[in-house]
Amino acid sequence: MSNKIQTVYICSNCDAQSPKWSGRCLECGGWGTLQMQTVDQKTADKTIAVAPAEIIDLEKLSDQAENRRLITNIQELDRVLGGGPPANEAGIMPGSLILLGGEPGIGKSTLVAQIADAVARNNLVIYASGEESAGQIKVRFDRLGVKAGNIKFLSETNAEKIIAAIKELKPALVIIDSIQTI
Numbered sequence: 194m195s196n197k198i199q200t201v202y203i204c205s206n207c208d209a210q211s212p213k214w215s216g217r218c219l220e221c222g223g224w225g226t227l228q229m230q231t232v233d234q235k236t237a238d239k240t241i242a243v244a245p246a247e248i249i250d251l252e253k254l255s256d257q258a259e260n261r262r263l264i265t266n267i268q269e270l271d272r273v274l275g276g277g278p279p280a281n282e283a284g285i286m287p288g289s290l291i292l293l294g295g296e297p298g299i300g301k302s303t304l305v306a307q308i309a310d311a312v313a314r315n316n317l318v319i320y321a322s323g324e325e326s327a328g329q330i331k332v333r334f335d336r337l338g339v340k341a342g343n344i345k346f347l348s349e350t351n352a353e354k355i356i357a358a359i360k361e362l363k364p365a366l367v368i369i370d371s372i373q374t375i
């Protein structure tokens with residue numbers, strides 16, 4: 194292994210490295226950003242600093258943490274979402290995205306209010322609506338007996354602002370009503 198010269202392509206936009214040239218960076222999607230660079234293998238270890246991937250010890254990973262599903266106690270819904278029993282395989286999987294669709298008036302808002310109520314008993318929930326005001330949501334929650342204590346309402350259609358609120362509050366569940374308004 195003497196002076197082996199290796200060619201790599203480095204994106205001028207995001208610094209992603211690729212062994213092969215392509216017209217489009219696979220990392221950032223930039224067009225024509227890959228630039229050829231030659232790397233002397235003898236010094237490569239010193240010149241290219243690559244952070245090691247995060248190592249996760251599966252034995253130490255507690256299933257109490259991120260893998261614990263959020264049970265809604267709406268049996269049909271938990272079953273559809275998770276397919277349990279067992280109970281730890283039913284309900285909303287953290288990190289997942291669920292799209293609830295249906296005709297107007299079919300009961301989507303009532304169902305999400307019930308989901309928010311169930312999850313908010315032990316967790317923080319963000320309810321973002323671009324369609325209804327806080328007052329309208331409150332009236333529905335009161336009618337359904339939803340305790341709003343752990344439910345934070347955002348009257349917002351700007352996705353960036355909603356994301357910023359999510360980063361700050363770190364809720365267990367975010368409800369977006371409706372996705373087409375944002």
Ligand SMILES: [Zn+2]
Pocket residue numbers: 204205206207208209218219220221222223226
């Ligand atoms: Zn790139």
